[in-house]
Amino acid sequence: MTNGQRQKIKMLRYQGVGYGKIAKATGLSRDSVRNYCIREGLNGYASELVTEYREVLKEEMLFVVCLNCGMKLEQKSCGRKRKYCSLSCKREWEKDHRTAYVLNCEYCGKEFKALGVSWRKFCSQECYRRDRFWREEDAAEVAQKILQFKKINHLPVWLRELLLSDAEE
Template sequence: MTNGQRQKIKMLRYQGVGYGKIAKATGLSRDSVRNYCIREGLNGYASELVTEYREVMKEEMLFVVCLNCGVKLEQNSIGRKRKYCSLSCKREWEKDHRKPYAHKCEYCGKEFQSLGVIWRKFCSPECYRRDRFWREEDAAEVAQKILQFKKVNHLPKWLRDLLLADTEN
């Protein structure tokens, strides 16, 4: 086992990666990786190891290796610290680590989630089209339901705001 492989094992383990994936990334056997981790005190649940690592190593080893592949990074003396060795590594990392965001559709009011996108307004392209291209048939349907005192299923946000607005005049 080379020093580069040892460093890569440590960094991947501190990122919460399991023995099998580390073995594939370094080209070693799973048992070799596991035995090394036990000797170095890197065994146990990866989630506990990650929190322990963050507490101990706050700024010390931050951004020494690429977050995705573990390649050693060369930092510039000025500017922002590099986290990835290349743009392709950054894209691969972000693709695998997307955060889910909860939203409410502005047209139908349905709750939905989007991965990695915080600015979504509509749950589907159909809701977007119905809201963006409001038709006379839709207006007639809403007016008819209102006159019959029936529930209106889908109402665009702009119309809802207009109908429920406080009249201060």
């Protein structure tokens, strides 16, 4: 293992990359990378290392290698710092590291997770269809439950607002 490979392993490990991806980037076996990380105290969950060494990443090691593949980056003297060596690396990184948003369904009201999308309104295609194409049977069911003072489980937002606005006036 060369000094360059050691440095690359440290940088990628501090960025939260796993042993397998580091092995591919450096051309070493996964076990060699793992054993080196154990000797250097870089073992454990990569996410814990990122939070632990966040300041080190920001000041010293960030923007030295591609976040996805670990290839060395050449920075320009002006402009924004590069994080990825190519557009394909950027897309691959974003695909693997999507943000999970916790949202509420506008039809049924239950909580659901949306990966990488913060604008979703419905938890499923079924809720979307039921909200979009409200049927007479649904209206009859809701009216019957209102008259019996029973709880209504699935009510579209527009109908809920309509019922509440009539009650306020």
